[in-house]
Amino acid sequence: MTTPDAHAARIRVLIADDQELVRYGLRLVLEAENDIHVVGEASDGASAVDAAIALGPDVILMDVRMPGKDGIEATRDLSARLPHTRVLVLTTYDLDEFAFGALQAGAAGFLLKNTRPAELVAAIRTVATGDAVVAPRITSKLIEVALPHLAPRTHQARDDALSVLTDRERDVFVHIGRGLTNTEIARAMHLSESTVKAHFGRILVKLDLPHRVQAVILAYELGVVRPTGQ
DSSP states (O other), X not given: OOOSOTTXXXXXXXXXXXXXXXXXXXXXXXXXXTTEEEEEXXXXXXXXXHHHHHHOOSEEEEESOOSSSOHHHHHHHHHHHOTTSEEEEEESOSSOHHHHHHHHTTOSEEEETTSOHHHHHHHHHXXXXXXXXXXXXXXXXXXXXXXXXXXXXXXXXXXXXXTTSOHHHHHHHHHHHTTXXXXXXXXXXXXXHHHHHHHXXXXXXXXXXXXXXXXXXXXHHTTSSOOXXX
């Protein structure tokens, strides 16, 4: 396969999954990419944390349901101890409260295990740059699971939060809440992708958010985006 830049520093990836066959399959996919290097594997959350501390990966592919310390606990641990390491959650189920819990714990993305190899590789490259991955086709289902756990903001809190954003930034924020990528937002708003990225960066700073996933969650908490059918 080709890569964006064969000479760029390789992305160091740790695979955490309790199924050996799944780890093997993921390794085969990733090692076909010149810009990705699998530095290790782990079969449960505790060993994933230990391996991450020892190996210092850029990205961890984290299964949610593992024996002992699960993916949520491991992600929470890693967010506190290795804040610059990005966790990309993998799950079999698209309506999985455990997966949402991992996002709340600090994961940078959420993908299904039946995601196509090219999408998985693209997601790893995305989170490695500091962005987050919430696929539009998953966002609505994710929020359906999340809604019972969200604390709706009062009108005053909503107005206070949004008051720090410009009109253009609010529009971008709404699109982010709907699960659109920067490229899709640029197309929808007739802007350059670099302009959208600049707006997005300012939104994160002004709203004190770590990454895109938390921006999606906040958009629903504030009511600027509503679940399908409401």
